[in-house]
Amino acid sequence: MSFFSIEEKVSRKLGTYQYYPVVKAVQALSGVRLLVATGVIAELGDLTRFDHPRKLMSYLGLVPSEHSSGGKRHLGAITKCGNSRARRLLVEGAHSYKHNANISKEMQLRQEGLSKEVIDMAWQAQLRLCRRYNRLMHKGKHRNVVVTAIAREMIAYIWAISREVILPVIDVKLRLARMPA
Secondary structure, X not given: OXXXXXXXXXXXXXXXXXXHHHHHHHOOOOOOOHHHHXXXXXXXXXXXXXXXXHHHHHXXXXXXXXXEEOOEEEEEXXXXXXXXXXXXXXXXXXXXXHOOOOOOHHHHHHOOOOOHHHHHHHHHHHHHHHHHHHHHHHOOOOHHHHHHHHHHHHHHHHHHHHHHOOOOOOOOOOOOXXXXX
């Protein structure tokens, strides 16, 4: 029987993962630690396949449904199409933006070795999302609506950070598995 936590088991296996640099960079964001970052990237794969963050938001079902006729336009609840596991992880991480923006010692450790652009993007995201969370709550929006809106913007920042990371080129002839990653 193993006494290691799930985070320790995942971190041991993560070093050989193709998207490890993206997982490490995404952890610069508040609310995105090892399990959330690994889960989102494992579920979605290469985020550069989406040419705009709105397409990624739509893929995850984080966009509002729309009923339009003539001049009327009615926006409803989120569509919930796409990957529910990744959407759940993002919503879970979005709850952290109810706290004021700050850089904790733990976050400083997670940001070690990352580029200045990624760290600056993460700080801008934290400032914007904390401010947006507080503004929407002050307007009287329901907490679940606010957290979903924060998760929608959070995936856009994850998309932007993933575009800053340079992935190592993998020789397909040397891979053990012949299935595409």
